[in-house]
Amino acid sequence: NYLCKDARAFASMEELKASARKIAFCLLFCLIPGAGSDPHSFYSAASEPMETVEEGPVSSAVPSGNAAFILVSKEDMCLQLYSSCSELLFSAPISCGSEYGDKRTKEDERTPEGVFSIRRIEPSSEWTHLNPENGCREKGCYGDWFIRLNTPLSLRIGIHGTNKPEEIGLRTSEGCIRLNNRDIDRLVEMVYVGMPVIITPAAEDIAADTKAL
Numbered sequence: 001n002y003l004c005k006d007a008r009a010f011a012s013m014e015e016l017k018a019s020a021r022k023i024a025f026c027l028l029f030c031l032i033p034g035a036g037s038d039p040h041s042f043y044s045a046a047s048e049p050m051e052t053v054e055e056g057p058v059s060s061a062v063p064s065g066n067a068a069f070i071l072v073s074k075e076d077m078c079l080q081l082y083s084s085c086s087e088l089l090f091s092a093p094i095s096c097g098s099e100y101g102d103k104r105t106k107e108d109e110r111t112p113e114g115v116f117s118i119r120r121i122e123p124s125s126e127w128t129h130l131n132p133e134n135g136c137r138e139k140g141c142y143g144d145w146f147i148r149l150n151t152p153l154s155l156r157i158g159i160h161g162t163n164k165p166e167e168i169g170l171r172t173s174e175g176c177i178r179l180n181n182r183d184i185d186r187l188v189e190m191v192y193v194g195m196p197v198i199i200t201p202a203a204e205d206i207a208a209d210t211k212a213l
Helices: 013-031 181-187 203-212
Strands: 067-073 078-083 088-093 114-123 128-131 136-139 145-149 158-160 196-200
Touching: 078 181, 088 181, 145 181, 158 181
Parallel strands: 067 196
Antiparallel strands: 067 078, 078 088, 114 145, 114 196, 128 136, 145 158
């Protein structure tokens, strides 16, 4: 997590985001041989997100376009998809973790910061999630798709839809990155397993991370 550990050294958030795009570009062509050349997606039929995940079959669906990496800014509360030439292809508002700072434990509600990758792309319309307000499990909390990320502390972190569109733009999730359902439906058409995903902190996250040192 070079990016988030040294976030305090950047002069501005714009400099931090520019650095994130450069890191993604280097990852794409130097550290991930063939990235983008075989953009197939994995699918599974799980009932809900699980910590231990069995790999599903390879899908024959190939995303259109030349999408290369995802940049998520907790400062701007925005997800952006870029091409290999750093051309902006897609942008959407997000909701992210209710707690500030980088993820520290599997149980906390922080969105992890750093450089990750897409692990799987899973249909999630039938998944359920416990509503703490009424104690019932509800469908629709993840939208139609869950883009699971390879993150070190938990495989439950992903990018998905929501049944609470009014919370987009707010920090209300349990650590995942939420999109409006129409946006997650568009995004899954352009991404692939192995795609780099960079998540950058907001000023409040940097302050929380510094205080935790």
